[in-house]
Amino acid sequence: MNARAKIDTAARRLFTERRPAWPLAIARILIGVTIFFWSVTMLLDVSALLGEDALLPPELASDRFRWITLDTSSEIRAALAALIVASLAIVAGWRPTIWLLVAFVLLVAVQRRNHLILNSGDIILRDLTLLLAFTPTGAAFSLDRYRRLGRDGLYRAGMVAPWGMRLVQLQVMVVYLFAFWSKGGDEWREGVAVSTALRLQDLQRIGQLDVLVDNIWIVAALTWGTLLVELMLGTLLWYKPLRPLLIVLGVLLHLSIDGLMLVGFFGLTMIAGLMTFLDADAIEQSMRARGRRQPADSSVESETAPEPDVESETASESESAAASA
Amino acid sequence: MDVADSNDDIDIHTRLLETSIGRGIVAVVIAVGSFWILAPNLPASAVRSEMEGWWGPAEDIGLVQDWAVFSPNPRSNSIDVRARIEYVDGTTEFWDVPEYDPGFGAYRQYRWHKFQERVRLNDREFYWPSFAAWVAAQHVRDGIEPESVTLIRRWIEHDPLTADGRISDSGWNEFEFHTWEAEQ
Numbered sequence: 001m002n003a004r005a006k007i008d009t010a011a012r013r014l015f016t017e018r019r020p021a022w023p024l025a026i027a028r029i030l031i032g033v034t035i036f037f038w039s040v041t042m043l044l045d046v047s048a049l050l051g052e053d054a055l056l057p058p059e060l061a062s063d064r065f066r067w068i069t070l071d072t073s074s075e076i077r078a079a080l081a082a083l084i085v086a087s088l089a090i091v092a093g094w095r096p097t098i099w100l101l102v103a104f105v106l107l108v109a110v111q112r113r114n115h116l117i118l119n120s121g122d123i124i125l126r127d128l129t130l131l132l133a134f135t136p137t138g139a140a141f142s143l144d145r146y147r148r149l150g151r152d153g154l155y156r157a158g159m160v161a162p163w164g165m166r167l168v169q170l171q172v173m174v175v176y177l178f179a180f181w182s183k184g185g186d187e188w189r190e191g192v193a194v195s196t197a198l199r200l201q202d203l204q205r206i207g208q209l210d211v212l213v214d215n216i217w218i219v220a221a222l223t224w225g226t227l228l229v230e231l232m233l234g235t236l237l238w239y240k241p242l243r244p245l246l247i248v249l250g251v252l253l254h255l256s257i258d259g260l261m262l263v264g265f266f267g268l269t270m271i272a273g274l275m276t277f278l279d280a281d282a283i284e285q286s287m288r289a290r291g292r293r294q295p296a297d298s299s300v301e302s303e304t305a306p307e308p309d310v311e312s313e314t315a316s317e318s319e320s321a322a323a324s325a
Numbered sequence: 326m327d328v329a330d331s332n333d334d335i336d337i338h339t340r341l342l343e344t345s346i347g348r349g350i351v352a353v354v355i356a357v358g359s360f361w362i363l364a365p366n367l368p369a370s371a372v373r374s375e376m377e378g379w380w381g382p383a384e385d386i387g388l389v390q391d392w393a394v395f396s397p398n399p400r401s402n403s404i405d406v407r408a409r410i411e412y413v414d415g416t417t418e419f420w421d422v423p424e425y426d427p428g429f430g431a432y433r434q435y436r437w438h439k440f441q442e443r444v445r446l447n448d449r450e451f452y453w454p455s456f457a458a459w460v461a462a463q464h465v466r467d468g469i470e471p472e473s474v475t476l477i478r479r480w481i482e483h484d485p486l487t488a489d490g491r492i493s494d495s496g497w498n499e500f501e502f503h504t505w506e507a508e509q
């Protein structure tokens with residue numbers, strides 16, 4: 001096989017070979033939950049942060065394109081109510097592609113009303129919301145699937161092309177890689193940066209834990225450990241043997257940062273992004289086993305959903321196993 | 326046949342690959358999307374400067390890349406902005422950002438701290454008059470506006486942890502950076 005044929009084969013496997021949609025469904029649900037809480041928390045501070053009499057008046061809002069100009073408290077509340085509806089539809093899996101696009105437009109419109117209150121979590125939330133709209137997130141564990149296939153459809157995922165998911169994964173890895181790349185300062189090199197970061201009072205969530213800021217060994221382990229995990233997440237997530245370990249390390253990194261620091265929705269959103277790296281075939285097998293333990297839904301069976309025979313099930317599994325290489 | 330694989334169960338994203346036009350659209354989306362995700366993160370250079378307009382459309386619609394967190398080092402100052410409100414009768418009050426609980430409230434608190442972090446900067450002085458006026462409006466007493474509102478920048482300096490495990494943090498420093506006065 002020549003080099004071009006090898007590249008063609010690799011590209012086809014990377015972007016087009018179908019695999020179960022479970023990881024996308026899990027990411028969709030987590031992003032929906034995050035948008036829900038983002039909107040609810042924002043709704044509580046509309047008057048002070050976003051309304052016509054807010055601490056940043058409408059004329060000083062971001063001069064970037066805002067999709068929809070929202071200047072009054074009632075307009076913002078309506079947009080946030082729509083975002084809550086969108087988030088519930090995304091979680092439920094009811095026309096998720098459309099609702100993800102709606103959510104993205106509303107997130108940008110609301111966020112650009114007061115750009116002084118945004119952090120990286122707000123930015124990655126809208127980035128992943130948009131990118132997930134380019135993926136078939138409704139092809140597993142969704143209301144759409146339940147309506148079409150009945151309860152049986154909830155235990156089986158559609159086989160989907162992963163081209164859109166690759167953009168989501170690229171975005172997630174880029175966040176880690178460039179977060180690592182930018183940390184070139186002497187405090188990171190010398191292994192003391194975590195001590196400084198955890199002493200910043202305006203970022204403390206539960207106060208200061210002394211052992212995490214003045215024990216040189218623990219601080220060095222946390223500082224260099226953060227760099228190592230970020231580097232590995234930014235470069236090795238597509239290496240299948242290490243993927244489960246890296247997902248666990250990534251989730252632990254975010255949970256620990258989130259537990260100690262005021263980082264908003266960054267951790268939740270990145271965990272949602274990490275879910276797209278889950279092993280689709282392992283989830284498929286687990287869900288099928290679970291589905292077999294459930295009593296059959298006779299009304300659906302008779303119309304659209306015959307139990308798979310041994311031959312077709314084996315074919316399906318071997319296809320997805322090849323796809324996940 | 327497996328329900329998951331039946332033909333009418335194929336989603337639109339996957340079905341796009343069944344036609345040459347669809348495959349073309351997917352190729353363009355992947356190429357443009359990858360560029361918009363990767364290129365804005367490149368380190369500063371002449372090449373990057375030349376290309377900067379190429380990801381303008383992505384940033385305009387809201388796909389923004391900026392992942393330099395705690396870099397190159399964590400900042401060395403804790404930051405606070407408070408306001409001193411003075412009334413005609415000589416009494417004084419202070420405004421501080423609201424403090425929420427560390428559970429659910431943490432997901433509201435970070436926005437106020439981000440605001441403090443940005444509004445205090447000298448190159449953001451065009452935000453100061455409206456911010457101070459907003460503080461004044463929050464402190465109208467019996468229909469009477471405060472006489473003045475002074476914005477105060479506060480900070481604690483944190484030295485890096487030393488090899489022998491010593492940390493050194495200053496007390497709060499203060500600097501008054503803007504005063505709003507009621508129209509006479």
